[in-house]
Amino acid sequence: MTNLVIFWHRRDLRVSDNIGLSNAYKYSSKLIGLFCLDTQILNRDDMASARVAYLLGCLKELQESYQKLGSQLLIIQGNPAQIIPKLAETLQAKAVFWNEDVEPYSKIRDRQVIDALKEKGIQSQTYWDQLLHAPGDILTKSSQEPYKVYTPFWKNLITENKASIAHSLNQLQPLTAAEINLVKEIGIINLPTAKDLGYCWDSPLIFSPGEKAAKEQLSFFCDQAIYEYQEQRNLPASEGTSKLSAALKFGAIGIREVWQATVNAMKNSRSDEARENIQTWQKELAWREFYQHCLYFFPELAEGPYRPEFKEFPWDNNEEDFQAWCEGKTGYPIVDAAMRQLNETGWMHNRCRMIVASFLTKDLIINWQWGEKYFMQKLIDGDLSANNGGWQWSASSGMDPKPLRIFNPATQAQKFDPEGEYIRQWLPELSSLDNEYLVTGKISPLDCQSCAYPQPIVDHQKQQREFKERYKQIKS
Numbered sequence: 504m505t506n507l508v509i510f511w512h513r514r515d516l517r518v519s520d521n522i523g524l525s526n527a528y529k530y531s532s533k534l535i536g537l538f539c540l541d542t543q544i545l546n547r548d549d550m551a552s553a554r555v556a557y558l559l560g561c562l563k564e565l566q567e568s569y570q571k572l573g574s575q576l577l578i579i580q581g582n583p584a585q586i587i588p589k590l591a592e593t594l595q596a597k598a599v600f601w602n603e604d605v606e607p608y609s610k611i612r613d614r615q616v617i618d619a620l621k622e623k624g625i626q627s628q629t630y631w632d633q634l635l636h637a638p639g640d641i642l643t644k645s646s647q648e649p650y651k652v653y654t655p656f657w658k659n660l661i662t663e664n665k666a667s668i669a670h671s672l673n674q675l676q677p678l679t680a681a682e683i684n685l686v687k688e689i690g691i692i693n694l695p696t697a698k699d700l701g702y703c704w705d706s707p708l709i710f711s712p713g714e715k716a717a718k719e720q721l722s723f724f725c726d727q728a729i730y731e732y733q734e735q736r737n738l739p740a741s742e743g744t745s746k747l748s749a750a751l752k753f754g755a756i757g758i759r760e761v762w763q764a765t766v767n768a769m770k771n772s773r774s775d776e777a778r779e780n781i782q783t784w785q786k787e788l789a790w791r792e793f794y795q796h797c798l799y800f801f802p803e804l805a806e807g808p809y810r811p812e813f814k815e816f817p818w819d820n821n822e823e824d825f826q827a828w829c830e831g832k833t834g835y836p837i838v839d840a841a842m843r844q845l846n847e848t849g850w851m852h853n854r855c856r857m858i859v860a861s862f863l864t865k866d867l868i869i870n871w872q873w874g875e876k877y878f879m880q881k882l883i884d885g886d887l888s889a890n891n892g893g894w895q896w897s898a899s900s901g902m903d904p905k906p907l908r909i910f911n912p913a914t915q916a917q918k919f920d921p922e923g924e925y926i927r928q929w930l931p932e933l934s935s936l937d938n939e940y941l942v943t944g945k946i947s948p949l950d951c952q953s954c955a956y957p958q959p960i961v962d963h964q965k966q967q968r969e970f971k972e973r974y975k976q977i978k979s
Contacts, residue, residue, distance in 0.1 A: 511601035520757030527600035536576035549879035553849025560712025584615035602632035717750035740924035748884035794892030808900035834959035840929035860897035861910035871898035
């Protein structure tokens with residue numbers, strides 16, 4: 504056995520601020536990176552083409568980073584529990600390091616890899632990297648249990664947070680000629696295209712992939728937009744959000760580096776208003792953290808509603824209505840604009856995610872899991888914990904002390920897209936209509952006919968009453 508160490512990348516596609524990678528480097532500077540294109544994940548029916556394209560872009564840059572450090576990132580494809588132990592044994596690796604994940608499948612898979620490595624006498628070392636606090640580090644004060652409500656979780660997180668950025672890597676020892684030959688014999692593949700993997704994404708990615716682009720975006724956001732975040736984040740026509748969701752999902756940037764940027768911005772702020780804006784973004788980062796902790800401790804969330812009464816909720820689940828929602832043809836402009844943004848770009852503004860989720864569950868009375876899956880099939884930043892948490896919040900089935908919320912699409916449009924800029928951008932057939940029609944959705948049948956836009960497929964007020972009645976029945 505040599506002193507070679509393998510670092511298995513998953514949701515940490517970067518070389519800086521990477522806790523597991525930093526510890527692997529401390530263990531041995533003879534280190535190679537590894538990424539396994541997991542067929543169990545790639546073959547799922549909720550994988551988005553845009554997400555695959557972004558992943559491959561991150562891997563391309565990560566390979567270049569390893570080359571600059573004097574080593575390489577190996578790409579393999581298959582079942583990690585079988586192929587990683589075999590690779591480690593063939594290369595006579597001393598240990599395999601990686602960062603843990605909160606998702607149910609990942610936890611099972613990792614246990615299998617650990618057991619298989621142990622059978623071959625190879626060490627495994629795992630760390631927490633994608634969170635500011637590992638699961639179990641933040642618990643309720645009274646009973647030391649996982650939090651089920653966000654607000655007390657946030658108050659504890661902001662008090663306890665002392666996360667520091669992981670050490671960077673220096674030059675790595677290169678592989679020997681014999682080791683390089685072994686690598687070639689194992690079946691290491693070249694970085695494939697999305698098409699090679701059965702996915703097709705021909706449009707430009709809305710976010711540039713990779714660590715360098717993520718760092719630049721963080722710097723750009725913290726230079727100005729963060730100081731106006733509280734108001735601007737709700738305006739879908741505005742560039743008011745961080746645009747870091749995909750980078751955080753794949754770990755193209757470390758959460759500690761992102762958090763430290765908010766701390767630095769807070770130090771540089773000169774007003775209470777600026778500090779309030781910064782803290783609002785910190786709270787959004789904490790929501791991401793909260794949902795990951797919830798999924799770790801309550802993996803059943805991935806399979807259904809948190810509130811047991813919702814397991815028997817009488818959804819209508821009308822297929823035609825669902826298809827109209829998917830295609831952005833509901834007759835509600837703000838809803839349709841948002842869905843078309845999703846379909847065309849692989850991303851949707853967060854305010855609009857709440858609007859369309861409320862519309863699907865409270866207006867169309869369709870099971871939130873249909874929407875959850877559709878989002879995962881389209882989103883470049885599709886993340887199980889955040890997506891599931893957001894949908895359960897919108898459906899009133901999740902961890903929320905005041906769950907019953909119903910968004911009025913017209914009210915939302917009037918408040919957050921008052922000039923109709925966002926609607927016009929994504930519904931060009933309505934661009935000539937007055938703002939009043941766009942934001943209220945009260946478009947005359949004649950106008951609809953002339954611009955080929957559908958009449959509303961349901962009546963919001965009627966459906967709102969119907970949902971409330973059904974909700975009341977399951978609660979009684």
